[in-house]
Amino acid sequence: MRGFRGFRRRKDERKTPVIPSTREDLKVSIYRDLEKNHRVMKDLFERCYDVNFRIFRIGKEIEAEIIYVDNMAHIDEINTHILTPLMRKSCSRPEEVEEFLREELPAVYVKPVETFDECARLVSSGEPVLFIDGWRRALNLGLRQLEKRAVSDPEGEPVIRGPKEGFIESAQTNTALLRRRIQSPQLKLEEMRLGRYTQTRVIIAYMEGIVNESVLDEVKRRLERIDVDAVLESGVIEELIEDNPYSPFPQIHFTERVDAVCADLLSGRVAIITDGTPDVLVAPVSFPAFLQATEDYYLRSIYATAVRWLRYLLFFFSLVAPSFYVATISFHPEAVPTEQLFTFASSRERIPLPTIVETVLMELAFEAVREAGLRLPKLVGSAVTIVGALIIGEAAVTAGIVSAPVVIVVALTGIASFTIPRYSLGFAMRVLRFPLLLISGAFGMVGFSLSLIALVIHLASLRSFGMPYLSPIAPFRPKQMKDVFWRTFWWKMGTRPIQSTNIHRQAPDQKPGPERGGEH
């Protein structure tokens, strides 16, 4: 048996490096002797100044030890509800202690622990562990208290209308926020731990009976595959589970809006909550969903549709405007209306740089200003923006380095790119703009259109957890177009966008009107 085990371990070692927290030699049961236990634990948490070992006597008789981490355990609770009663209690036999603990200890969550690796994990996660001399078990006291900020406005995705409450870094708080909105036992929250060292708590949230089971299984499978040192943010998970890692397009949403995640869950999507970050992942998603803002669903349908169209237009604009300008101006000037070309030509006079260089320079300058404004403290940030705008907008034109139309095109492109509701898609556009620009500058309209065709082919071939990225446009599903080109009235939103067995989301015939339960 021993030999066989050893063999297996070697094989495992070859495959994956040893993971300290699940070391085989720690999968040892706790000893009866407190002294021994103390030595093992002390050894494990050697040179960890923050881990406290408090040895005391229960009723001045039995030795016990509580191990906890500063600032992660609830010290007050430990003092008043664990240490004080235990020390005052007079009992000489371990059984009495157990009875006392079970029946009189005012802690919600007391769980026996059998092995050292479990103990180590619990202590690391901030939960105090109690060892009692003569016991082959330790007790996990659920008295964890972590520092966390208050639930606040999701700064990345503000809305005018709608809840102003966003996720925070604590997964527990986040699941509570979800549970508060979906008060149904069908909201399932499955926990798993990822990251060899970080042991990050990851929670898979979905609505049982609504979620597409095969997608759920796929999400779970992909998450289980993850075997990395650290999962510090949901971005790590996103990159490890997406379908096409080389694509510039995001295939998984992230959001810090509670209401958005709830809506996604109720549509049959799966959410992945990662402890330590307010950004929750949502999958599967399709391309049109990246242009749907949360607020669309709270505004009246007609406004939402109008705004959505504006967004589609500007989205396209943000990708192609500079390239289109360069391709037409420097390759096909005959295609520009005469008077217009004349104006362009006037501003192009005395500009030493070719249009393509001019445009790339301005785009780079714009990206620089944007990046600088983003990274700098708010006070300095606005100064940078002002200087940047002045230099780019005014001085460069007056000095005859770039022409005015280029400034306009770049500025419009920049503004257009800010209208994309999802940050990750906006990034894809920013990244794709440059190759498209260079190709247009080298091959004119031919290069431009071929690039766009290539882009569409790529989009059509992408998938997000098995769902075609362009759905419901391609493959065309007319029934689901209700949320693509227009945001249908809520009373018409009969079906869910994700294929599932439970497709109907509301009773039919919800259309309001005076005859519908008005006065009488």
Place this chain on the structure above:
Amino acid sequence: MGAGPIKGGGKRALGLLLIASLLILPGCWDRKELNEIALIRAIGIDRAEDGQIEVSLLQAIPQRAEDAGGGEKTGGTQRVLTARSINIPEAKEKLQQMLGREIFTGHQEVVVFGERFARAGIGEALDYMARQPQVRLDAVVFVCDGSPKEIFTTIPLAEITASESLYKLARVEGYTEISVMRVLREVTGDGKSTVIPVVKKTGQKTLSLDGLALFRGERMVDHLDRKSKEALMWIRNEYTTGTVNARIRGEKGYVAMKVNRTKTELIPKLKGKKPRMIIRMTSENVLSYNGTGMNLYYPSNMDRIARAMESELQKRLRNTVEKVRRDRADAFGFAELFHREYPEKWARMKKDWNERLFPQMDVDIEVRVKLRWPGMTDK
């Protein structure tokens, strides 16, 4: 990698390198920067006294506002270059030698033929333009009284270039339809005739339109005045306005009517070998002047005016038809109608169409006038 075959990542890197070099190596072969091309907005072709071809180019010179100087808010200016040679390409070569920038005809929106050139035949110019892919075939065409050079150097107030003013004149009159393309099509089509508007310089800073030049084949044969021009365009069912004056029997003074909307039906008939054309024009008009003192409150008076207008219009159409027939140039497009209606008989008709059939055929003209808007007064 050494001498061995390239594998995996190396292959990918090489591929990327090749694609990257593709971006740089072919160069921007078709690229034309706006400040490296000479924007030609109009071309004038004329025949000089010595028989040589004289080509004038109107180059638009864009200027940055701050360079323009003088506080003027012009976006640019123009210049006219002229060269003579035995043919158009040669002349253009010469013109290119005068320019530091490549001649760019993608925005050549106006073509002006000198009258002398037009009378001698515009075939050479049409041939040249039809062969140049860079030349716009939707450029509007004019024939000018005098030399195109003079037209180009006349810049009406409120315009920056002469070509702009010519284009706007054409737009007002509905002449934008008369493009190089159409002239080409009509000259080589069934009727082998076309019309081109005539422009002339009437003042220091004034260009004005002066009827139509009638072409038989590639040669200008006649000059139609404004009245004939209106009638011709009405028959062709092309939009044009016009004013008709008429006297009413038994009344003093004139009434005037603005022809607003016309619709003409052309019905070709063939009886044996004898072609006949029925022109049926209906027109809806505005009464614009009543100098007779008739009370227009009475519908009967309106009717009298309408009848008078009908006969006036009919007379005008008749005159034009006869004038054009005398020139043996079927600019109405009758030939094409016969071709369409009687395709199998057209083959026999076509060879003596312009010489015999068109001048001799019967043409019936029916005019129906509807008068609208007698105005706010009953006088």
